[in-house]
Amino acid sequence: MTSPCKILMVDHLVAGYEPSAPIVNGVSIAAERGEIVAILGPNGAGKSTLVKAIAGLVPVAAGHIRLDGEDITTRPAHTLVRGGLAFVPQTENVFATLSVADNLKLASQALAAPQRAGRIKDVYDIFPDLARQQRLPAGRLSGGQRQMLAVARALIVSPKVLLLDEPSAGLSPKALDELFRKLLEISGSGVGVVLVEQNVRAALAVADRLYVLVEGRNRLEGRKHELTADPGLAALYLGGGNGRAAAARTVQ
Amino acid sequence: MSLQFLADGLVGGCTVALGAVGITLTYSILRFANFAHGEFISWGCYLTWLLAGAIGAWSIASAAALDPLSVGWNVVLAGVLAMALTGLLGVALDAVLFRPLRKRGASIAAVMASFGAAMALRALIELLFSSRPAYLSRELQIAIPIGAGIRVTPDQIALIAITAVCVGALHGLLSYTGIGRSMRAVSENPALARVVGIDVARVIRLTWFIGGALACASGVMLGLVVQIRPSMGADLLLPLFAAAILGGVGSVPGALIGGLIVGLAEAVTVQLVGAEWRTAVAFLVLIGVLLLRPTGLFGQAA
Numbered sequence: 001m002t003s004p005c006k007i008l009m010v011d012h013l014v015a016g017y018e019p020s021a022p023i024v025n026g027v028s029i030a031a032e033r034g035e036i037v038a039i040l041g042p043n044g045a046g047k048s049t050l051v052k053a054i055a056g057l058v059p060v061a062a063g064h065i066r067l068d069g070e071d072i073t074t075r076p077a078h079t080l081v082r083g084g085l086a087f088v089p090q091t092e093n094v095f096a097t098l099s100v101a102d103n104l105k106l107a108s109q110a111l112a113a114p115q116r117a118g119r120i121k122d123v124y125d126i127f128p129d130l131a132r133q134q135r136l137p138a139g140r141l142s143g144g145q146r147q148m149l150a151v152a153r154a155l156i157v158s159p160k161v162l163l164l165d166e167p168s169a170g171l172s173p174k175a176l177d178e179l180f181r182k183l184l185e186i187s188g189s190g191v192g193v194v195l196v197e198q199n200v201r202a203a204l205a206v207a208d209r210l211y212v213l214v215e216g217r218n219r220l221e222g223r224k225h226e227l228t229a230d231p232g233l234a235a236l237y238l239g240g241g242n243g244r245a246a247a248a249r250t251v252q
Numbered sequence: 253m254s255l256q257f258l259a260d261g262l263v264g265g266c267t268v269a270l271g272a273v274g275i276t277l278t279y280s281i282l283r284f285a286n287f288a289h290g291e292f293i294s295w296g297c298y299l300t301w302l303l304a305g306a307i308g309a310w311s312i313a314s315a316a317a318l319d320p321l322s323v324g325w326n327v328v329l330a331g332v333l334a335m336a337l338t339g340l341l342g343v344a345l346d347a348v349l350f351r352p353l354r355k356r357g358a359s360i361a362a363v364m365a366s367f368g369a370a371m372a373l374r375a376l377i378e379l380l381f382s383s384r385p386a387y388l389s390r391e392l393q394i395a396i397p398i399g400a401g402i403r404v405t406p407d408q409i410a411l412i413a414i415t416a417v418c419v420g421a422l423h424g425l426l427s428y429t430g431i432g433r434s435m436r437a438v439s440e441n442p443a444l445a446r447v448v449g450i451d452v453a454r455v456i457r458l459t460w461f462i463g464g465a466l467a468c469a470s471g472v473m474l475g476l477v478v479q480i481r482p483s484m485g486a487d488l489l490l491p492l493f494a495a496a497i498l499g500g501v502g503s504v505p506g507a508l509i510g511g512l513i514v515g516l517a518e519a520v521t522v523q524l525v526g527a528e529w530r531t532a533v534a535f536l537v538l539i540g541v542l543l544l545r546p547t548g549l550f551g552q553a554a
Contacts, residue, residue, distance in 0.1 A: 078450055
């Protein structure tokens with residue numbers, strides 16, 4: 001049974017580029033409307049592969065993905081956005097040779113023609129900086145502005161769920177702060193936000209719930225206040241390796 | 253020195269340009285050099301010849317020359333139908349040959365397969381139509397003096413106009429329409445294009461269709477000035493690639509300018525050096541661009 005408030009349910013997902021060597025091995029996660037869910041874990045934990053599989057970019061070998069109760073496991077990637085699932089990849093997440101306006105117009109093509117102009121205007125209202133740079137090729141934006149454009153592009157379709165793969169990567173603290181404030185606004189409007197993060201401190205600042213993956217499997221999950229009080233989080237998050245001490249400090 | 257080479261070069265350059273636009277589109281969206289593109293030119297011309305004959309036989313009046321042009325309505329109508337058929341030939345070739353290779357991620361295999369497809373398509377023309385030369389028009393045209401010692405025939409003026417319309421329409425499609433925006437997006441980042449909701453398979457089919465249709469237009473233009481032969485498209489392949497690379501792979505205006513430059517360079521060579529050096533010109537242009545400006549005139553570094 002699908003819980004009515006769970007907008008995204010991923011159930012025992014097995015996924016990877018090669019069927020014989022799955023990177024995600026039976027991961028289950030869920031997100032509610034208006035909730036920010038962070039997926040944490042050490043390098044190689046399968047976090048990015050998980051969100052790419054949800055977005056239809058990595059083949060799924062077993063398990064199910066349900067969006068608002070509908071099984072989308074085998075749906076082609078390009079049809080998911082119309083169903084309400086928007087994805088912001090970690091890198092190359094805007095079309096650098098297209099203008100800011102063309103990036104948004106491109107995304108609006110998933111909507112019915114009469115809705116497009118109005119929705120682009122709505123998104124410009126949320127991101128006024130982008131409105132001022134409509135004609136600029138996206139490749140000439142700063143890293144922070146690009147990330148904003150990528151999120152704006154994803155919001156054009158009024159998604160039910162917004163997936164982000166390491167949105168903090170390469171951003172200055174100021175740009176990161178602004179981006180995460182926008183994510184809080186977006187989740188506040190009822191969108192389920194699922195973000196993969198290496199930056200634990202940043203993720204803890206905005207997330208309502210956390211999942212920790214290790215070696216392609218669920219290791220830990222719970223509400224933020226439960227997990228941050230758990231002394232085992234640092235060790236679980238790290239899974240061993242050189243960065244143990246540094247990450248332990250980050251979590252504390 | 254006569255300036256006639258300007259007119260001759262412009263007409264030859266238009267033929268090259270329309271073919272080069274198809275090459276540049278296919279390369280930028282599918283990321284491989286399609287050596288079968290020359291055969292689309294031959295097939296387009298032969299299909300036009302076949303259909304023009306059929307339409308002319310059905311309605312003799314349609315075959316009467318459209319004054320001042322050397323061809324009748326039958327060739328015009330056949331050309332339009334053949335553009336659609338050649339476009340579909342491109343879509344079919346992709347479906348049976350290139351799409352399975354793309355799924356395996358074998359782009360070098362696609363290049364080699366395009367050589368094989370070229371040979372098969374050319375052999376099929378010889379089988380179906382024989383190697384005997386054919387003609388779209390046997391009318392003699394009087395060239396009109398337009399000043400500065402330059403003479404052009406009405407057919408040549410029409411060919412330049414057709415090129416301008418085709419390239420202008422394609423540039424407009426790519427720049428100002430949703431499908432053009434989708435094609436530019438797929439060209440830059442196919443994975444992200446899927447994420448934003450673009451049906452990449454549909455864009456690829458459309459690319460093949462447009463490339464094939466423009467190759468047909470190029471073939472008809474070629475067929476109006478030279479004999480129709482099975483190797484007519486293959487002979488044009490080097491100038492096509494020289495033009496596409498000179499213009500900057502992926503740039504439609506670049507392919508047009510590149511085609512015109514190659515055409516003019518060939519015409520100058522014929523006038524100043526000798527016709528036997530014509531073929532070498534495209535090769536020299538190609539080497540020169542690759543050495544001096546590998547991204548071409550309007551290309552962007554990868």
